[in-house]
Amino acid sequence: MYLPRSAFTTKYQISPYQCAFECQCRRQRCKSFNYKRSALSCQLCEEDSGPEGINLQPKAGSIHSNIDTWKNIPVGNCNAITCSWTERCDSSVDDPQKACIKTECQFAVLRPGIRIEPSNETAVRTKARYRCMSDEMGRGNFLTTCQESTAEWSQTDFKCVCKSPPAKSGTVLEEVEVEVGLNYTYRCLNGLVGKKILSPIITCLQDGSWTLTNFTCGNTFMQELRKSSFEIHLHIHIDKK
Structure with a gap:
């Protein structure tokens, strides 16, 4: 059995007992471990197997063990020392002020799409x-x-960014790149206005595409009215000729 998506570091060429020891020396963070017999490899995990092993998945050649089953493993002074999330307790050091050694980082905080x-x-x-x-x-x-x-x-x-947004009728065409998860707002060309019922905002998606909008810019009602009046007047003038 195997616990996926929880390992924070891997140790090689060690026994299951040594694997449990390494986990115990990181009691703040390590709750269980995966052990692969063929590779003698040990993955230390932030989570345990869950009720009745609900978090486990089958994997040939691998075993999983919660650290609670290894409570009696001797770790010297580390039984009385609590190190931080990113530290390992060195059982060979007597001074509690020096026993905690920085050994791992936390999982990186990732920006959208990364x-x-x-x-x-x-x-x-x-x-x-x-x-x-x-x-x-x-x-x-x-x-x-x-x-x-x-x-x-x-x-x-x-x-991670999306390339320039798709062109829309009557809008300002901009060569910009927008980070995943952030928005871009269309702007109308001088003298034009956007349709109020349609949003000018689109969002950069993780695959590099944009959310969809039918937003466009065009003449105002009065501009269209004047344009229509002019076209009618022009048509009448031509007909008279």
Whole structure:
């Protein structure tokens, strides 16, 4: 069995007992672990299996264990020490002030439309890449690193954008890029007005497309009336000739 979408770091070439030990040393964050026998790999997870294992999925060669079943595993002074979410307790250190070591970042807070790869590794010094649904939508520095000194991801200006919105009759044509989740408002050309019953606002979607609107700009009622009157007058004048 296997718990998906919850692992925050992976350890290699260790036994199930060592895997449980690593989880216990991160009691604030680690609630369970996945262990793959063939690879001797251990995934530490933020969540447990849930009532009657409801969160688990079948996976050949993998076992899952909640850390509550390993309460008696010896972790030295760490039994009495509570480290932060991003720290591991070093059981070999006697001084409680020095036992907590920054080892992982929290999961990165992602801006709309962005995913991070790898998505399940937050260990310090890990280099990750931000991506959009389509690579051509990305703008800015896409690389980030879990910093050892702060256990925080390095800041970047990366974002996902939609290219210029589709042209609408009578509107100002602008070459702009808008971030996913944000809005663009159509503006009418000088002398034209928009139809009040239609919204001039569209939103940039995660796939790079825009929400739909039938908004257009045109003459006011009085302008149309004057235009019609002029055309009628012109037609009469031509007929008289």
